Amino acid sequence: MSPIEEAKVSCLSLLTCHRELLVSRLRSIQCVLDNLQASHFFCEEDVEIVQRNMTKADQVRKILELVQCKGEEACEYLIFILYKVRDAYVDLQPWLKEINYEPSEDITVMKVVNTDPISRYCEKMRHEMSRDTCFIMSYGREEETRLEHLYTDTLMELLNEGNESLGFVESLDQLLGDHAVFNPQGETIFVMGDAGVGKSILLQKLQNLWSKKELQTDAVFFFRFRCRMFSAFSRNAEQISLKELLFKHNCYPDHDPDNEVFDYILRFPEKVIFTFDGYDEIQKDLSPISDNEVVSPEDKAHPLQLLVSLLCGKLLKGSQKVLTARTGVELQSKVIKKKVALRGFSPQHLNSYISLHFKEQEHRELVSVQLNASPHLCGLCSTPLFCWIIFKSFRHLHRMHDSFHLPDTCVTLTGIFLLLSEVFLSRSAPPAPSLLKTRARCTSETFKGGLRALAAFARLALQGLERGSFMCGQEELTACGVAEDDVPMGFLRPVSEQDGTTPNYEFLHVTLQCFLAAFALVLDGQSAPNTILKFFTECSRKNEQTCWPLEFCICKSSKASESNPFATNEHLQFVNLFVCGLLSKAHSSLMGHLAPPPLLRNKRALLKSYLSTSVRCHLRGLPHYSGNEGKKVHVLPNFLWILRCVFETGSTDIARMTAKGITAGSIKLGYCNVYSGDCTALNFVLQHRQKLLGLDMDNNNISDYGVKQLKPSFCKMTVVRLCVNHLSDSSVEVLAEELCKHKVVEVLGLYNNHITDVGAKLVAQIIEECPKLRVVKIGKNKLTGVGGKYLASAIRKSTSIFDVGMWGNSIGDEGAEAFGAALRHHPSLTNLSLSANGITSEGGRRLAEALKENSVLRIFWLVENEMTDDAAPHLAEFIQANTGLTHFWLINNHFTVHGMKQLAEALAHNTNLKEICVKGNQVSEEEEEQFVAENRLRFH
Numbered sequence: 001m002s003p004i005e006e007a008k009v010s011c012l013s014l015l016t017c018h019r020e021l022l023v024s025r026l027r028s029i030q031c032v033l034d035n036l037q038a039s040h041f042f043c044e045e046d047v048e049i050v051q052r053n054m055t056k057a058d059q060v061r062k063i064l065e066l067v068q069c070k071g072e073e074a075c076e077y078l079i080f081i082l083y084k085v086r087d088a089y090v091d092l093q094p095w096l097k098e099i100n101y102e103p104s105e106d107i108t109v110m111k112v113v114n115t116d117p118i119s120r121y122c123e124k125m126r127h128e129m130s131r132d133t134c135f136i137m138s139y140g141r142e143e144e145t146r147l148e149h150l151y152t153d154t155l156m157e158l159l160n161e162g163n164e165s166l167g168f169v170e171s172l173d174q175l176l177g178d179h180a181v182f183n184p185q186g187e188t189i190f191v192m193g194d195a196g197v198g199k200s201i202l203l204q205k206l207q208n209l210w211s212k213k214e215l216q217t218d219a220v221f222f223f224r225f226r227c228r229m230f231s232a233f234s235r236n237a238e239q240i241s242l243k244e245l246l247f248k249h250n251c252y253p254d255h256d257p258d259n260e261v262f263d264y265i266l267r268f269p270e271k272v273i274f275t276f277d278g279y280d281e282i283q284k285d286l287s288p289i290s291d292n293e294v295v296s297p298e299d300k301a302h303p304l305q306l307l308v309s310l311l312c313g314k315l316l317k318g319s320q321k322v323l324t325a326r327t328g329v330e331l332q333s334k335v336i337k338k339k340v341a342l343r344g345f346s347p348q349h350l351n352s353y354i355s356l357h358f359k360e361q362e363h364r365e366l367v368s369v370q371l372n373a374s375p376h377l378c379g380l381c382s383t384p385l386f387c388w389i390i391f392k393s394f395r396h397l398h399r400m401h402d403s404f405h406l407p408d409t410c411v412t413l414t415g416i417f418l419l420l421s422e423v424f425l426s427r428s429a430p431p432a433p434s435l436l437k438t439r440a441r442c443t444s445e446t447f448k449g450g451l452r453a454l455a456a457f458a459r460l461a462l463q464g465l466e467r468g469s470f471m472c473g474q475e476e477l478t479a480c481g482v483a484e485d486d487v488p489m490g491f492l493r494p495v496s497e498q499d500g501t502t503p504n505y506e507f508l509h510v511t512l513q514c515f516l517a518a519f520a521l522v523l524d525g526q527s528a529p530n531t532i533l534k535f536f537t538e539c540s541r542k543n544e545q546t547c548w549p550l551e552f553c554i555c556k557s558s559k560a561s562e563s564n565p566f567a568t569n570e571h572l573q574f575v576n577l578f579v580c581g582l583l584s585k586a587h588s589s590l591m592g593h594l595a596p597p598p599l600l601r602n603k604r605a606l607l608k609s610y611l612s613t614s615v616r617c618h619l620r621g622l623p624h625y626s627g628n629e630g631k632k633v634h635v636l637p638n639f640l641w642i643l644r645c646v647f648e649t650g651s652t653d654i655a656r657m658t659a660k661g662i663t664a665g666s667i668k669l670g671y672c673n674v675y676s677g678d679c680t681a682l683n684f685v686l687q688h689r690q691k692l693l694g695l696d697m698d699n700n701n702i703s704d705y706g707v708k709q710l711k712p713s714f715c716k717m718t719v720v721r722l723c724v725n726h727l728s729d730s731s732v733e734v735l736a737e738e739l740c741k742h743k744v745v746e747v748l749g750l751y752n753n754h755i756t757d758v759g760a761k762l763v764a765q766i767i768e769e770c771p772k773l774r775v776v777k778i779g780k781n782k783l784t785g786v787g788g789k790y791l792a793s794a795i796r797k798s799t800s801i802f803d804v805g806m807w808g809n810s811i812g813d814e815g816a817e818a819f820g821a822a823l824r825h826h827p828s829l830t831n832l833s834l835s836a837n838g839i840t841s842e843g844g845r846r847l848a849e850a851l852k853e854n855s856v857l858r859i860f861w862l863v864e865n866e867m868t869d870d871a872a873p874h875l876a877e878f879i880q881a882n883t884g885l886t887h888f889w890l891i892n893n894h895f896t897v898h899g900m901k902q903l904a905e906a907l908a909h910n911t912n913l914k915e916i917c918v919k920g921n922q923v924s925e926e927e928e929e930q931f932v933a934e935n936r937l938r939f940h
């Protein structure tokens with residue numbers, strides 16, 4: 001028999017041999033029947049015969065029987081179908097491998113069409129997702145931009161459980177991967193970020209990539225939900241099943257008589273990705289729900305309960321879930337697998353965005369020049385939403401009026417949203433007289449002309465927020481006076497079908513809704529004037545007992561009370577902020593055209609008096625504590641909202657009062673989510689401060705733009721702590737210029753930024769020129785030996801410095817030697833960390849030899865370097881000679897017992913040095929015990 005004949009025989013016999021396995025594992029009958037029929041192996045009658053069998057197993061048995069009757073070719077073709085349609089026959093793939101199946105040349109020319117319900121459903125999903133995600137929202141449908149033409153990467157920072165940075169996400173594939181997972185038991189990837197920072201767009205991009213098969217994942221299904229939709233559900237309190245949630249409210253499987261798609265999802269949850277956008281928009285207390293989790297996929301439950309069960313992994317455990325929320329909203333740690341904080345555009349991203357946004361070189365240049373002149377504007381533009389509004393308005397107004405400049409350097413958020421409204425309103429304005437190509441820009445005319453529509457949208461926005469809703473139906477539009485013609489202006493956009501059928505519209509962005517709601521409060525001449533304060537009161541109600549009327553509360557989702565419709569009241573904070581802006585002096589002339597001036601004056605006075613009292617109460621109520629850097633007050637994140645409101649009012653009186661109210665010598669704004677745009681507000685207040693002040697802003701997101709904004713305030717800063725803030729050398733340039741000019745700085749914290757040797761040279765200048773500087777923290781930057789030398793040489797000349805932290809740079813032996821030389825006879829430096837700097841035994845030797853002569857150093861860190869026993873004799877000599885030393889850390893180097901012994905011997909001659917910490921070197925447990933018993937070497 002020829003090998004070909006042998007193969008034919010084996011195909012037929014294979015089906016007989018493995019009949020039992022095939023009957024149990026072949027699930028998708030339809031695809032097999034469709035192909036057998038299309039290839040004329042089966043006729044219609046054969047198909048009917050198969051379908052007459054009631055159970056799936058019997059159907060498979062019949063197929064096998066019939067195929068075997070048809071002969072070898074039919075048998076081979078059947079196996080070929082199983083081989084080609086992998087998705088549908090996942091369970092048979094190991095079998096095909098086991099029998100070493102390779103299709104013959106004859107069979108490969110035959111066509112196999114994938115009609116499997118799972119594959120079809122996947123195709124349908126990809127198709128719908130591609131259609132729904134390929135455009136980025138814009139003013140109106142006709143102006144929509146393709147996602148790939150405008151999407152720009154943003155900074156996506158990976159965080160650990162304690163919100164410390166684990167570096168940045170390099171590609172979207174990495175977002176879903178195992179990189180930086182801190183809790184493998186957790187089920188959800190939690191993406192957080194401020195308003196408009198790009199959370200929804202990030203998900204859109206992820207969905208779009210998946211739809212085009214460009215995302216590195218083997219996920220077969222992708223379900224996307226917006227959390228606001230769950231609130232819409234909650235109004236009619238219907239109970240639904242998981243299947244309904246997925247199929248009715250997302251994507252329906254068209255040809256699936258046997259429920260194969262849902263079965264597949266239940267069997268392979270790891271093949272499913274879910275995205276849930278805007279957890280902050282859930283307007284319900286979730287704690288009772290989370291106590292009552294759904295566990296069976298068959299059970300009907302409230303949709304929110306399904307959501308919680310999915311997030312916790314009680315339903316479809318192992319499926320991949322990405323959840324987004326505004327910063328400040330918290331989720332139970334046990335649910336979170338990894339955390340990502342969106343930080344907006346970096347300067348490089350902003351440049352790319354400019355290039356994508358403006359096709360004309362002339363516009364690009366114009367915008368870049370204007371932006372470069374204003375760090376405040378750059379700071380605002382690091383938030384993609386604000387950047388988009390500014391750029392879009394620029395283009396629109398430039399086109400309409402031939403020339404237009406970016407907003408001036410101190411533009412507020414209110415200014416930005418006024419600009420957007422002007423653009424919307426000008427779209428419905430009558431065209432310019434025919435002889436003129438363009439008409440002169442007259443903002444007040446545009447607003448006056450569009451006042452009716454604006455007021456109607458404003459009413460709609462306010463009513464929505466009062467009702468706790470981000471979506472509205474046609475009846476609501478009509479009731480508020482929004483005419484059909486007003487809708488295309490751009491304030492509203494239709495809600496896509498997948499979000500349910502009842503509500504039809506939502507505001508272009510939720511922050512725009514907040515702005516319009518504020519407009520409604522300011523324009524309202526019917527209600528009592530103090531209605532403008534209603535959301536301030538709403539925000540402070542939770543803290544009534546503390547009597548701080550302006551105690552803005554960030555409610556954690558798990559604690560939100562029924563009375564507050566929102567999981568976080570950040571949306572209401574935005575309304576307050578816009579009320580302040582609309583009633584500010586800067587906009588009084590425009591607003592005077594839209595509402596009676598006496599009414600506005602009255603409201604302005606009320607607001608001012610309210611803010612003044614609140615600021616005073618807030619600042620008085622803050623707890624003070626004493627630390628190394630004097631009397632400090634740790635302000636709460638709410639303080640940031642106060643600053644933002646004060647800046648928005650533009651009132652120097654209130655700013656002065658706020659500055660005066662800070663009675664402590666130092667304020668701590670660490671982990672307060674301060675972004676670069678906020679620095680303008682902070683600077684606005686600090687400008688009015690007379691006394692010196694310490695400012696601790698560690699662990700925020702102020703970036704170089706923020707530092708530039710704070711420039712005028714550095715003259716009075718004694719403590720400048722800007723650790724973990726994404727600063728580069730250009731920030732250090734500003735600091736060097738200001739701090740060296742005023743010479744009052746005592747503490748400079750720059751740990752964990754992106755400073756290179758260029759910046760190190762400037763820090764060295766600060767050390768040399770600021771006679772009060774005691775502490776410098778510049779660890780975890782990008783310094784090499786060159787930077788190390790700059791710093792060492794400056795330290796050598798300073799007589800005030802006593803604490804220097806250099807942990808986690810790469811100064812190596814070159815830097816170590818320079819530090820040795822600088823400290824040989826140093827009069828003041830007592831604490832030094834040169835840990836994790838790639839210092840070898842040679843560097844250790846040079847350091848040790850120089851430091852033998854030093855008598856001031858008390859605490860010395862050389863952790864995580866590359867020193868071996870070769871360094872031990874030199875370190876031993878240093879230990880013996882330097883009797884001032886109290887703590888010496890040599891954790892995670894490469895010393896063995898031999899080196900340890902030398903260190904131990906030296907320690908015996910130095911009674912001041914309590915112990916040397918040598919954990920993580922190359923010593924066995926028994927040897928450790930011996931050392932611990934006899935010496936003061938510490939291993940734990």
Ligand SMILES: Nc1ncnc2c1ncn2[C@@H]1O[C@H](COP(=O)(O)OP(=O)(O)OP(=O)(O)O)[C@@H](O)[C@H]1O
Pocket residue numbers: 136137150151152153154193194195196197198199200201202278325326384385386388509510511
């Ligand atoms: N990566 C990006 N590239 C280009 N434009 C972006 C990007 N991210 C956001 N934008 C722009 O900013 C707008 C707002 O972004 P998005 O709606 O994603 O913000 P968000 O973080 O979800 O805000 P919120 O929390 O208020 O809902 C987008 O419509 C888009 O115009």
